[in-house]
Amino acid sequence: QKEVEQNSGPLSVPEGAIASLNCTYSDRVSQSFFWYRQYSGKSPELIMSIYSNGDKEDGRFTAQLNKASQYVSLLIRDSQPSDSATYLCAPWGTNAGKSTFGDGTTLTVKP
Amino acid sequence: NAGVTQTPKFQVLKTGQSMTLQCAQDMNHNSMYWYRQDPGMGLRLIYYSASEGTTDKGEVPNGYNVSRLNKREFSLRLESAAPSQTSVYFCASREAGYTFGSGTRLTVV
Numbered sequence A: 001q002k003e004v005e006q007n008s009g010p011l012s013v014p015e016g017a018i019a020s021l022n023c024t025y026s027d028r029v030s031q032s033f034f035w036y037r038q039y040s041g042k043s044p045e046l047i048m049s050i051y052s053n054g055d056k057e058d059g060r061f062t063a064q065l066n067k068a069s070q071y072v073s074l075l076i077r078d079s080q081p082s083d084s085a086t087y088l089c090a091p092w093g094t095n096a097g098k099s100t101f102g103d104g105t106t107l108t109v110k111p
Numbered sequence B: 001n002a003g004v005t006q007t008p009k010f011q012v013l014k015t016g017q018s019m020t021l022q023c024a025q026d027m028n029h030n031s032m033y034w035y036r037q038d039p040g041m042g043l044r045l046i047y048y049s050a051s052e053g054t055t056d057k058g059e060v061p062n063g064y065n066v067s068r069l070n071k072r073e074f075s076l077r078l079e080s081a082a083p084s085q086t087s088v089y090f091c092a093s094r095e096a097g098y099t100f101g102s103g104t105r106l107t108v109v
Helices: none
Strands: A004-006 A011-014 A019-025 A033-038 A045-050 A054-058 A061-066 A071-076 A085-091 A105-110 B004-007 B010-013 B019-025 B031-037 B043-049 B064-068 B074-078 B087-094 B098-100 B104-108
Touching: A004 A085, A011 A019, A019 A033, A019 A085, A019 A105, A033 A061, A045 A054, A045 A061, A045 B098, A071 A085, B004 B087, B019 B031, B019 B087, B019 B104, B031 B064, B031 B074, B043 B064, B043 B074, B074 B087
Parallel strands: A011 A105, B010 B104
Antiparallel strands: A004 A019, A019 A071, A033 A045, A033 A085, A054 A061, A061 A071, A085 A105, B004 B019, B019 B074, B031 B043, B031 B087, B064 B074, B087 B098, B087 B104
């Protein structure tokens, strides 16, 4: 079982809608999480970090962390076609030689 | 700020040839990583270096070797390339979140 599981995609939403991306993790030690965005043919880029329980907002993006449920999510409000990408979540911490990344959820925002 | 610089960006090798992928970071990070990503797949860890002078195997180390030359540089070597090593290779460094290089697209024919 992978350390991090992401909701299977692809996910398609109309422009202006809210996109919800989810991630569950198995390591109870994980305290912080990062969300990355990867455009097709490009490298992943860090877009959000969340270090404590609750919500963290940054513009149209909100990251939510629930440590009790071992669940982290990313909400994208007012989705734009430019948000179309694969989104990866990863915990902070040692990885014992394993990739800490989920397989990603591919989001398509349709105009 | 250059961040993480990888070279080359593209490479075609014949089966059995060798090559070294270069990676350098200017953020003074201790940890550096090599990942590969196959089409439609997730990132798989090849090797990592938690600090200068140390290297450890990741999930898919077979067919690869690495060198942490100094704190800035972490190279990946393919001694005898195989078609199964056709992939996109990403170098990354990390303080908290990862910073990735732009990737090397390697094709082995």
